[in-house]
Amino acid sequence: MKVYYDFHIHSCLSPCGDNDMTPNNIVNMAVIKGLNAIAITDHNCGENAQAAIDAAEGLPLTVIPGMEIETSEEIHMVALFENVSQLLKMQDIVMANMPPIKNKPAIFGEQIIMDKHDKIIDFKEQFLITACGLNIFEITKKVRELGGVVFPAHIDKTSYSVLSNLGSIPDELEFQTVEVKACPVPQNIVDMANLNKYNILCNSDAHYLWDISEKEHYIECNSPDIKDILHNISLYI
Ligand SMILES: [Zn+2]
Numbered sequence: 001m002k003v004y005y006d007f008h009i010h011s012c013l014s015p016c017g018d019n020d021m022t023p024n025n026i027v028n029m030a031v032i033k034g035l036n037a038i039a040i041t042d043h044n045c046g047e048n049a050q051a052a053i054d055a056a057e058g059l060p061l062t063v064i065p066g067m068e069i070e071t072s073e074e075i076h077m078v079a080l081f082e083n084v085s086q087l088l089k090m091q092d093i094v095m096a097n098m099p100p101i102k103n104k105p106a107i108f109g110e111q112i113i114m115d116k117h118d119k120i121i122d123f124k125e126q127f128l129i130t131a132c133g134l135n136i137f138e139i140t141k142k143v144r145e146l147g148g149v150v151f152p153a154h155i156d157k158t159s160y161s162v163l164s165n166l167g168s169i170p171d172e173l174e175f176q177t178v179e180v181k182a183c184p185v186p187q188n189i190v191d192m193a194n195l196n197k198y199n200i201l202c203n204s205d206a207h208y209l210w211d212i213s214e215k216e217h218y219i220e221c222n223s224p225d226i227k228d229i230l231h232n233i234s235l236y237i
C-alpha cells in the first residue's frame with residue numbers, strides 16, 4: 001500500500017517551532033491533509049512524541065517517535081524509533097553530551113512540553129538547538145544499537161547538512177536513505193552526492209502548521225504500522 005508521509009515535523013518543544021505546533025494541531029492537520037504517517041522530530045529531544053501518539057489514537061494516522069539530532073559536526077540527522085522508550089534512551093545519550101546551556105525563551109522561543117490534550121506540563125530548560133558532542137559516526141551507531149533508523153536530514157540545505165559540512169555522504173555509514181527538502185532534487189546535488197544509489201525521502205521539516213507536507217510523497221509498505229514503515233526506510237544491512 002501507499003503510505004503518504006511526512007517524517008520530519010517539529011512541535012512547540014523546538015524553540016524555533018511555532019507554539020501552535022501542539023500535538024493535537026499537528027496530528028489533525030496531518031489527517032486533514034490525508035497523510036498516513038508522520039514523525040515528530042524535535043531538536044535533540046523527544047518529549048512531545050508520546051503526547052502526539054496519544055492524540056492520534058483512533059485516527060487513521062501513524063505517529064512515529066523521533067528526534068532531529070545535531071552532531072558535533074553540526075550535521076542534522078533524523079532518528080526514528082519503534083517506541084518512545086527507545087527514543088527517550090537516545091535522548092538521554094544526546095542530553096548527556098550537550099553543553100549545559102539554558103534556553104532563553106525571550107530570544108530563542110519557548111520549549112513547551114505538552115500532554116495529549118495540548119495542556120502545558122513543562123518547559124524544557126536545556127537549550128535544544130545546539131550541537132551535541134557526538135559525531136555523525138557515534139550518533140548513527142547509537143541510534144542503530146537502540147533499534148532505531150537514522151538518515152541524514154535535508155542534505156540539499158546549505159547548512160547543517162552532511163553535504164554542506166562534510167562534502168559527501170560517508171560510505172562506511174551505509175545509509176540507504178537520505179532526506180531532501182525539495183523534490184525533485186536538483187541535478188547538481190544528485191551528481192555531487194551520487195544520490196542515485198539512495199532511497200530519497202522528501203520531508204517538510206515543518207516548524208509551522210501550514211508547512212506540513214501535502215499528500216504528495218509516499219513509500220510502499222505492507223501496512224502503515226511503525227515496524228513496516230521503519231523497515232521500509234531503513235534497509236541498511
Ligand atoms: Zn535541521
Ligand SMILES: [Zn+2]
Pocket residue numbers: 008010068205
Ligand atoms: Zn528540522
